[in-house]
Amino acid sequence: MACISPDGKPTVSGAKMLRALKATAGSAEEVSQSAGLPLFRVRSGLRELAQAGLVSQKGEQYELSAKGGELADSLPA
Amino acid sequence: MEEVKEQVISLPRLGQPAPPFEVVTTQGPLKLEDYKDSWLILFSHPADFTPVCTTEFIAFAKIYPELQKRGVELLGLSVDSVSSHIAWARNVEEKTGVKIPFPIIADLNKEVSTAYGMIHPGQSKTETVRCVFIIDDKQVIRTILYYPLTTGRNMDEIVHIIDALQTTDANGVATPANWRPGDKVVVPPPNTQEMAEQRLKEGYECVDWYLCQKKL
Structure with missing residues (x-):
């Protein structure tokens, strides 16, 4: 898994995406820009975060779920 | 005699959608x-x-x-x-x-x-x-x-192909042999007699009606 480690903790790129979504919900393109990650990584990562129940998708927009919000809050700044 | 069977798989070709993976x-x-x-x-x-x-x-x-x-x-x-x-x-x-x-x-x-x-x-x-x-x-x-x-x-060739394809897409032109960004490009050849006659009057640098180049 690229965004969530086997121990359930977000990887560096997973944490970047969670922080970006904590700041504001947005499209994959917007997350890519604010997280500073390539778009292909963000698309793949958002899919993984959604499967883990950390992110929900409405159309083209992604936002943190309650569980994702809690995890994002626990990340070091 | 032993029969040898090979699976025939349709391979990707230019202009076709890339096989999903x-x-x-x-x-x-x-x-x-x-x-x-x-x-x-x-x-x-x-x-x-x-x-x-x-x-x-x-x-x-x-x-x-x-x-x-x-x-x-x-x-x-x-x-x-x-x-x-x-x-x-x-x-x-x-x-x-x-x-x-x-x-x-x-x-x-x-x-x-x-x-x-x-x-x-x-x-x-x-x-x-x-x-x-x-x-x-x-x-x-x-x-x-x-x-x-x-x-x-050859990495130069790979970058060259990307530059050529993106130039073609952006400008509707072709690129000649050994083309590099900044060089003249090839204007698509006319496909009617009327266009061929017109082509030589359009101000391009032409060898003849079918080979005209221009600066972008």
């Missing part, structure tokens, strides 16, 4: 559709920890920033495992200082290699040859290059 890579699971709206260079190599492939990966890593400026991503592939890819990439960085910044597919079941025709039994029955598939932002195959196992790829 869902793969495990050194940067996690990826699908072809993750690259939508970007250009993609999908390239295969015979095996990790081999000399020519190592020189190629270093060279691909060095042109990656130039490719990114052009909206192009790189995606490597071989039939080795992710662990092997990771170990090799770490070794390359340790020994040469070059970090491999793009993902590498672990095509252990040869699904992608088969779909893209990357295994040429005349060269090797188990390893992928040195293929390059240039896939555009609409996920259409625009270029296919095959290099033999013994010949490392």
Whole structure:
């Protein structure tokens, strides 16, 4: 898994995406820009975060779920 | 007499949609559709920890920033495992200082290699040859290059093809032999007699009606 480690903790790129979504919900393109990650990584990562129940998708927009919000809050700044 | 049966698989061709894939890579699971709206260079190599492939990966890593400026991503592939890819990439960085910044597919079941025709039994029955598939932002195959196992790829040529294809798409022109950005481009030839007669009056630099060039 690229965004969530086997121990359930977000990887560096997973944490970047969670922080970006904590700041504001947005499209994959917007997350890519604010997280500073390539778009292909963000698309793949958002899919993984959604499967883990950390992110929900409405159309083209992604936002943190309650569980994702809690995890994002626990990340070091 | 023993009958030999070979499975006939339709290989990708220029202008066709790239075969979809869902793969495990050194940067996690990826699908072809993750690259939508970007250009993609999908390239295969015979095996990790081999000399020519190592020189190629270093060279691909060095042109990656130039490719990114052009909206192009790189995606490597071989039939080795992710662990092997990771170990090799770490070794390359340790020994040469070059970090491999793009993902590498672990095509252990040869699904992608088969779909893209990357295994040429005349060269090797188990390893992928040195293929390059240039896939555009609409996920259409625009270029296919095959290099033999013994010949490392030419990065200048790969960047040149990207520049030429993107210039063609942006301007509706073709590019002549040995073209470089900034050189004159070829105006599409007329396809009616009337257009042919008109062509010589349009102010282009023409050898004749069918070969006219212009500066962009």
